[in-house]
Amino acid sequence: MAQHPSWNSVYEGSPPWDIGRPQPDFVRLADAGKFHGHMLDVGCGTGEHVMLAASHGAEAMGVDVAELAIERARAKAQQRGISAMFELGDVLHLDRLRRQFDVITDSGVFHVFDDEERPVYVNSLRSALRPGGMYYLMCFSDRQPGDWGPRRVSQAELRAAFVDGWSIRSIDPAVFAVTIDDNGAQAWLATIERL
């Protein structure tokens, strides 16, 4: 597929989410044994969560629409000696991968989509997650003050998005580590099972 110009250009600079390590909340999930089997990180950026999963024994793959991000992810994995797969692709069309995963992770991707794209994204996730598989989602929360950054998401919106064929196990307050604010940004960490 063609690279996505606007997301790609973000990676010509230093995006605030690209912290050079995985999000601490995802590290806690990995340490709790939640990352295993065939794993997909959607909108993987420069690959920290894919490498986290791989280092916990998962067969991990990341997909992102930004070619620069994928190039950096591949270079980092090679430098660290981590075996992981990175593909340029559109997470609104995960059916094109023609495979299903045991676990899907999403750090900061759900909240980039507008109201029309959101159901398309959820259907796309469904196509790539096996029944009984788990989706771990971290998104910007409506508890975050101010208006910088991506759209805020409420718990009610999450519950409305994952109704049919999904079971929301938990939605907990979390914090996104970012480069531009030591306090981070308020987030939701949701654990959602595909029925």
Ligand SMILES: C[S@@+](CC[C@H](N)C(=O)[O-])C[C@H]1O[C@@H](n2cnc3c(N)ncnc32)[C@H](O)[C@@H]1O
């Ligand atoms: C806020 S960033 C998060 C990146 C990464 N998950 C992280 O935590 O560092 C959102 C990512 O989603 C990617 N993205 C946005 N729309 C996408 C799409 N339709 N398909 C694939 N990736 C997409 C962007 O290129 C960007 O890397």
